[in-house]
Amino acid sequence: xxxxNQLAGIVEAELKALTxxxxxxxxxxxxxxxxSLLTYGAGQTLTGGGASPTQWFYQLIGFTxxxxxxxxxxxxxxxxxxxxxxxxxxxxxxxxxxxxxxxLSSALTNTIFNIAYFIVVAAVGVIxxxxxxxxxxxxxxxxxLALALLPVIGFNxxxxxxxxxxxxxxxxxxxxxxxxxxxxxxxxxxxxxxxFLQTLGQIMPYSHIxxxxxxxxxxxxxxxxxxxxxxxxxxxxxxxxxxRVGEAVYVRxxxxxx
Amino acid sequence: xxxxxxxxxxxxxxxxxxxxIYARYKIWLFSDLISWPFWTIFFFLSFLMYAxxxxxxxxHLNAFTWSFFTxxxxxxxxxxxxxxxxxAQAGILEYxxxxxxxxxxxxxxxxxxxxxxxxxxxxxxxxISAVGFGTKLSVAYPYLMLIAIVLASAFFYFFSSMxxxxxxxxxxxxxxxxxAQFIIPFTSGAIPVEVLPVELRSIITYSPxxxxxxxxxxxxxxxxxxxxxxxxxxxxxxxLAIYLASRVxxxxxxxxxxxxxxxxxF
Amino acid sequence: xxxxxxxGLRKYYRAKVRRSFFNRIDSVIRxxxxxxxxxxxxVVFSLVGPNGAGKTTMVKILSTLLIPDAGWAxxxxxxxxxxxxxxxxxxxxxxxxxxxxxxxxxGLENLVYYGRLYGLSKEEATRKAKELLELTGLGxxxxxxxxxxxxxxxxKLSIAKALINEPEIVFLDExxxxxxxxxxxxxxxxxxxxxxEGMTVFMTSHNMWEVENLSNTVVVIKSGRIVAKGxxxxxxxxxxxxxxxxxxxxxxxxPDTSLPVTTGDRGYPVVTVTTNKPSEDLVKVIDEMRGKGYxxxxxxxxxxxxxxxxxxxxxx
Numbered sequence: 100x101x102x103x104n105q106l107a108g109i110v111e112a113e114l115k116a117l118t119x120x121x122x123x124x125x126x127x128x129x130x131x132x133x134x135s136l137l138t139y140g141a142g143q144t145l146t147g148g149g150a151s152p153t154q155w156f157y158q159l160i161g162f163t164x165x166x167x168x169x170x171x172x173x174x175x176x177x178x179x180x181x182x183x184x185x186x187x188x189x190x191x192x193x194x195x196x197x198x199x200x201x202x203l204s205s206a207l208t209n210t211i212f213n214i215a216y217f218i219v220v221a222a223v224g225v226i227x228x229x230x231x232x233x234x235x236x237x238x239x240x241x242x243x244l245a246l247a248l249l250p251v252i253g254f255n256x257x258x259x260x261x262x263x264x265x266x267x268x269x270x271x272x273x274x275x276x277x278x279x280x281x282x283x284x285x286x287x288x289x290x291x292x293x294x295f296l297q298t299l300g301q302i303m304p305y306s307h308i309x310x311x312x313x314x315x316x317x318x319x320x321x322x323x324x325x326x327x328x329x330x331x332x333x334x335x336x337x338x339x340x341x342x343r344v345g346e347a348v349y350v351r352x353x354x355x356x357x
Numbered sequence: 358x359x360x361x362x363x364x365x366x367x368x369x370x371x372x373x374x375x376x377x378i379y380a381r382y383k384i385w386l387f388s389d390l391i392s393w394p395f396w397t398i399f400f401f402l403s404f405l406m407y408a409x410x411x412x413x414x415x416x417h418l419n420a421f422t423w424s425f426f427t428x429x430x431x432x433x434x435x436x437x438x439x440x441x442x443x444x445a446q447a448g449i450l451e452y453x454x455x456x457x458x459x460x461x462x463x464x465x466x467x468x469x470x471x472x473x474x475x476x477x478x479x480x481x482x483x484x485i486s487a488v489g490f491g492t493k494l495s496v497a498y499p500y501l502m503l504i505a506i507v508l509a510s511a512f513f514y515f516f517s518s519m520x521x522x523x524x525x526x527x528x529x530x531x532x533x534x535x536x537a538q539f540i541i542p543f544t545s546g547a548i549p550v551e552v553l554p555v556e557l558r559s560i561i562t563y564s565p566x567x568x569x570x571x572x573x574x575x576x577x578x579x580x581x582x583x584x585x586x587x588x589x590x591x592x593x594x595x596x597l598a599i600y601l602a603s604r605v606x607x608x609x610x611x612x613x614x615x616x617x618x619x620x621x622x623f
Numbered sequence: 624x625x626x627x628x629x630x631g632l633r634k635y636y637r638a639k640v641r642r643s644f645f646n647r648i649d650s651v652i653r654x655x656x657x658x659x660x661x662x663x664x665x666v667v668f669s670l671v672g673p674n675g676a677g678k679t680t681m682v683k684i685l686s687t688l689l690i691p692d693a694g695w696a697x698x699x700x701x702x703x704x705x706x707x708x709x710x711x712x713x714x715x716x717x718x719x720x721x722x723x724x725x726x727x728x729x730g731l732e733n734l735v736y737y738g739r740l741y742g743l744s745k746e747e748a749t750r751k752a753k754e755l756l757e758l759t760g761l762g763x764x765x766x767x768x769x770x771x772x773x774x775x776x777x778x779k780l781s782i783a784k785a786l787i788n789e790p791e792i793v794f795l796d797e798x799x800x801x802x803x804x805x806x807x808x809x810x811x812x813x814x815x816x817x818x819x820e821g822m823t824v825f826m827t828s829h830n831m832w833e834v835e836n837l838s839n840t841v842v843v844i845k846s847g848r849i850v851a852k853g854x855x856x857x858x859x860x861x862x863x864x865x866x867x868x869x870x871x872x873x874x875x876x877x878p879d880t881s882l883p884v885t886t887g888d889r890g891y892p893v894v895t896v897t898t899n900k901p902s903e904d905l906v907k908v909i910d911e912m913r914g915k916g917y918x919x920x921x922x923x924x925x926x927x928x929x930x931x932x933x934x935x936x937x938x939x
Contacts, residue, residue, distance in 0.1 A: 363742050366739055366740075366742055366743075366744070367739065367740050367742075369739070370735075370736055370739035370740055371740075373736075374725065374728065374732075374736050377727075377728060377732060378725060378727050378728065381727045382727065447722060447723070447724075447725075447726075448718065448719055448722030448723040449722075449723055449724065449725065451688055451718065451723070452716070452718075452723045452737065452784070453740060454688070455686065455687070455688070455711050455714075455716060456711070456737060456740035456741050456788075457708060457711055457712065457740075457741075457742075458740050614688075615687075615688065615689055615690045616689075616690050617636070618636065618680070618683065618688075618689050
């Protein structure tokens, strides 16, 4: 009960903080439309008008999930860095709350924020390409993302822990963002990649998330497609374990005990 | 010390500090070296999804290579915008201002890292394109290319100073920076103009960034959308304008900081 | 000419009070509410008061980092608003002792960096920085990265930074916070030496013992207003605080007297008097006890502390 209270308290505080930066939300909503329309326009010219709206939708959803991936995989890294810089991390470690709960609450807030973000973008895309009738699939995509984004929280924790070792989120998140964006099939099928990059893409959760979201929205999702997501929950476990190890290292280094 | 001697001393101090810190963050260079090839593949394939035939067109491969070069340039400089927020949070900015130094001078220490990124990442991208995708790289107007790169570097140095001021009080400036590094180049001439639909071509000329980004791609392909003299002159004027804008914004930020006791424009 | 002078300084902050998600109201925080003071050259001046009293706001205004809403202030004869550049050239500042440095630079590199921003050549800045590292007791630790520093080491480096431009006036916001007793003593001695050499030191502190021992003048501030001003002894006198006179009697039993008697540390009775005239009353007690044939042991006159002064001023 106490843990739930702590979790709810942090999520509420973080959501409040996020809503006070509404400009960021508008900015990230704008991005997938602009980028996908640009590539669509270029595609139309290069193919002599052969680019289809479903291809645009494919990239729209891809860019949106990519934004979610980039922000989610970096948020812990920045959370740690800010905490280390301001001394807040040591306070959290010394407080009667598990640091894991603090970080998970922050990740949960991100998940809620990102699902809301996805709904706004996807709704416009669905209406434009499939018609308003398909909006009913939005409910499905909320449920799907609530499950599918869980491994990303684990991945997020892994990246966050790297910040403790390298002490700078910028290079760590830049590197991971570049690799994740390239191998996850956000804007093109991963079959176009060399086989070792395809394998890397399959191992990470993002290609499964983006393909699943596209299928749910198009009404072609089958329950059997959930099976890889169950395996991918391993990332959550891996992230939690890595977090505990990193936490122990940080505590040893900073001399904080609890 | 004020005046020119003071300015030179402060500039050298900022550059030296930036280089020392960069040398101590080896992970930075390592990260850049690995991420550029991945971004290159990502952008190539994002367009290839629509037109796989691009792979057999040396003209397009060359054009797109230079368009990704502009992305690296913009990305390298724009990430420096995060620096001011970090400096303010660490309590460094207040002390720096007390010395009589300016925000632009202070930003130099971070921008030197941007220049190194560009110097390393740019040639690396060209190498990856040539080796990985078999691109026969060419530059139609080498002198114009040189002017265009210098102009774009100066422009984005001032722009990142301006953006840094705008983002200084944001909780998560990195989200905006992450998005802006894509939006700015690819809506402003990084994608070769001749590849865009006719309706879009004139629209993108309304972006001020077009006049510093387009010259790089156009100098490589030889396909200037407007006379090169006009594009580069407008680019030069915009560079001056952004310099002045960055000064004005810096003054506004400092005035507000002195008035309200915290670094924020909003 | 005074080193620092100000009159009618006022600074209000607007703050948003968020009562719930949709309900927020604007409120005004009166950080400074008409503060006037003068600080002579070469003295140690202390500004004390509870948290949120306006001490840091005062330091920020005098060091040009904040513009007052009303009133004026001069530092070294220069106006802090109109001649901020000149003021910055002659002052040193410690704000938050653990902040203000690059974590991946060493203490020495950080000092050299600031020295060069102040216009020193690299050689000059390095020489001065090494000198200051010795002076503050950091010594060889100056070669370590700032991120490895303890709070005390960071505080020492902050003081070194404040002195890198050889300022005429130095503002120290809680300079000895986090320092161990030996290091704190070293910094206190340094502050005394600086004042002896003619530097004006304007400091804030919550350590009243330190303030009492260092300061020529103390100002007590509460809710943005000055509530007491003077040297530590003047403040005690003005508040008419009582001294405690203790006279130990070498005897087995309590002496025959109407005065209060307690048992002292050595087990002898101690006649204890609380008075505003300690010298007179001490003589009276000794005379009375001698007159009754008692031998006198130890005699102690306890002065009221500045902490008592502050407590009385702030609670009144």
